Amino acid sequence: MKILVTAKRVEDPESKIKVKPDGSGxxxxxxxxxxxxxxxxxxxxxxxxxxxxQGEVVVVSIGGKEVQEQLRHALAMGAHRAVWVNHTGPxxxxxxxxxxxxxxxxxKPDLVILGKQSIDDDQNQVGQYLAEFLGxxxxxxxxxxxxxxxxxxxxxxxxxxxTADKKAVQVVxxxxxxxxxxECQLPAVVTTDLRLNxxxxxxxxxxxxxxxxxxxxxxxxxxxxxxxxxxxxxKLSSPPARKAGIKVPDVxxxxxxxxxxxxxx
Amino acid sequence: xxxxxxxxxxxxxxxxxxxxxNAITAGKQLAExxxxxxxxxxxxxxxxxxxxxxKATGAKAVHVGAAAELEHYLAETYAPALATLATELxxxxxxxxxxxxxxxxxxxxxxxxxxxxxxxITGLNGSGADITFTRPMWAGNVFAEVKLTTPVKVFTVRAxxxxxxxxxxxxxxxxxxxxxxxxxxxxxxxxxxxxSARPELTEARVVISGGRGTKGDFKEIEALADDLGAAVGAxxxxxxxxxxxxxxxxxxxxxxxxxxxxxxxxxxxxxQHLAGMKSSKTIVAINKDAEAPIFQVADxxxxxxxxxxxxxxxxxxxxxx
Numbered sequence: 001m002k003i004l005v006t007a008k009r010v011e012d013p014e015s016k017i018k019v020k021p022d023g024s025g026x027x028x029x030x031x032x033x034x035x036x037x038x039x040x041x042x043x044x045x046x047x048x049x050x051x052x053x054q055g056e057v058v059v060v061s062i063g064g065k066e067v068q069e070q071l072r073h074a075l076a077m078g079a080h081r082a083v084w085v086n087h088t089g090p091x092x093x094x095x096x097x098x099x100x101x102x103x104x105x106x107x108k109p110d111l112v113i114l115g116k117q118s119i120d121d122d123q124n125q126v127g128q129y130l131a132e133f134l135g136x137x138x139x140x141x142x143x144x145x146x147x148x149x150x151x152x153x154x155x156x157x158x159x160x161x162x163t164a165d166k167k168a169v170q171v172v173x174x175x176x177x178x179x180x181x182x183e184c185q186l187p188a189v190v191t192t193d194l195r196l197n198x199x200x201x202x203x204x205x206x207x208x209x210x211x212x213x214x215x216x217x218x219x220x221x222x223x224x225x226x227x228x229x230x231x232x233x234x235k236l237s238s239p240p241a242r243k244a245g246i247k248v249p250d251v252x253x254x255x256x257x258x259x260x261x262x263x264x265x
Numbered sequence: 266x267x268x269x270x271x272x273x274x275x276x277x278x279x280x281x282x283x284x285x286x287n288a289i290t291a292g293k294q295l296a297e298x299x300x301x302x303x304x305x306x307x308x309x310x311x312x313x314x315x316x317x318x319x320k321a322t323g324a325k326a327v328h329v330g331a332a333a334e335l336e337h338y339l340a341e342t343y344a345p346a347l348a349t350l351a352t353e354l355x356x357x358x359x360x361x362x363x364x365x366x367x368x369x370x371x372x373x374x375x376x377x378x379x380x381x382x383x384x385x386i387t388g389l390n391g392s393g394a395d396i397t398f399t400r401p402m403w404a405g406n407v408f409a410e411v412k413l414t415t416p417v418k419v420f421t422v423r424a425x426x427x428x429x430x431x432x433x434x435x436x437x438x439x440x441x442x443x444x445x446x447x448x449x450x451x452x453x454x455x456x457x458x459x460x461s462a463r464p465e466l467t468e469a470r471v472v473i474s475g476g477r478g479t480k481g482d483f484k485e486i487e488a489l490a491d492d493l494g495a496a497v498g499a500x501x502x503x504x505x506x507x508x509x510x511x512x513x514x515x516x517x518x519x520x521x522x523x524x525x526x527x528x529x530x531x532x533x534x535x536x537q538h539l540a541g542m543k544s545s546k547t548i549v550a551i552n553k554d555a556e557a558p559i560f561q562v563a564d565x566x567x568x569x570x571x572x573x574x575x576x577x578x579x580x581x582x583x584x585x586x
């Protein structure tokens with residue numbers, strides 16, 4: 001099985017994000033960067049599938065030179081090769097999906113796994129755009145029925161399951177009010193939800209090995225994609241702050257406040 | 266004249282998904298600002314009953330597409346059917362509620378319509394051809410004003426930010442159309458519903474959520490929820506540990522709620538949880554740790570053990586009856 005997985009560079013989810021006073025962007029100072037957590041889950045799922053069915057995991061990221069950090073992280077986890085689409089400047093979800101489409105057409109994977117959304121712009125679009133552009137099936141929000149602390153999790157079995165004839169994958173998806181199972185003919189696009197797996201740590205030998213693994217460099221021009229954004233972010237602002245609340249000494253006071261001040265009970 | 270098409274959603278049990286009514290309100294506002302008219306689409310094996318409910322929501326027309334192949338929702342069958350309708354209507358905007366289905370379907374439809382998309386919009390600005398959308402980024406820590414420059418524009422609506430469309434308007438014209446059905450490379454296998462006697466999280470007036478502080482014991486939370494007719498929610502840690510079902514998760518990666526009253530019991534208030542509940546009108550935090558970040562967004566906080574506070578709260582509330 002050949003699996004293409006994305007590895008977007010995003011701000012560490014634990015970071016405090018502050019908007020610049022003029023609303024033109026966020027304050028970069030002091031921010032740390034990571035692989036998008038949903039993508040990291042994608043890398044893990046790819047590795048588990050390949051461990052079970054053989055093959056290779058190819059990881060792709062788009063951005064300036066700095067995204068090589070995220071590619072190296074995925075390589076250190078165990079991905080086999082990396083593709084770096086060298087592009088600086090604004091990019092929207094249409095552009096990203098078009099670039100990954102070209103990489104997929106070049107690599108011809110059986111499966112593309114992407115995070116369901118990136119934790120910076122929270123758009124939740126690229127996997128679905130990609131599936132439509134490629135004319136492939138899609139299973140978004142792949143999840144898992146069992147608890148992450150189950151025995152299966154410890155054995156690191158893939159939750160995305162290849163069917164007996166190896167021509168399709170069965171995916172359990174987290175949807176409103178329950179779990180839906182789909183079967184997608186390969187090649188297909190899967191996007192990951194949080195509870196699909198618990199990504200492994202990169203081991204020291206893994207980190208050493210990653211240094212010698214190949215990163216292929218491509219550009220939008222080489223791939224023949226016009227990435228002029230069709231989504232313009234005009235202005236950023238902070239959400240209105242909630243008024244500071246009060247601490248109440250006891251339950252009787254709380255109920256009194258809820259009844260007479262907030263008027264909710 | 267600009268055409269706004271809102272896609273309504275039929276639940277597996279045949280009913281209209283309530284969040285569709287909130288998306289219709291957003292569509293109505295958009296149609297007013299753009300100087301256009303609102304249309305609604307509903308697809309399924311038998312969506313007639315839902316179409317009936319949609320008649321009085323203030324739309325110009327409700328377009329009903331019925332086909333046996335559309336019994337189980339799949340992005341691959343619904344997107345082409347809707348793309349054909351949107352193209353025939355010459356829709357300028359296509360939107361849907363940010364439900365699991367909306368988030369799965371709208372980007373696929375947008376790709377087919379060569380459209381840019383805004384996810385989870387919380388507001389609309391501008392007028393005429395110059396419309397922009399407000400949408401959250403970085404887990405709701407930032408709000409962005411975005412402009413889509415493609416001829417067709419697609420969006421999903423954060424339901425909690427728009428009121429539900431109410432009836433009383435002139436009945437919309439109901440039109441049927443033959444949905445274009447394409448073969449799908451994906452097949453539906455099964456749907457396992459997580460049933461609950463309590464109200465749906467995103468629709469409840471009161472939500473009581475438990476966090477790590479519960480150590481997985483939700484009995485007191487459930488008892489209070491039953492007293493108040495409230496929905497039960499949970500933090501991510503609690504769902505990840507398998508203590509409660511995943512669909513109870515409130516947060517950036519779970520459900521976004523905005524009830525009249527939100528009670529957070531034993532929840533520390535991680536950024537990801539706050540993103541899902543901080544639009545609630547009144548927030549109560551119960552936590553043993555006086556430094557827990559949840560107290561920064563709570564209107565009323567009690568620094569105490571939830572297992573002591575919740576029974577007392579039940580007793581005090583019972584006195585009011």
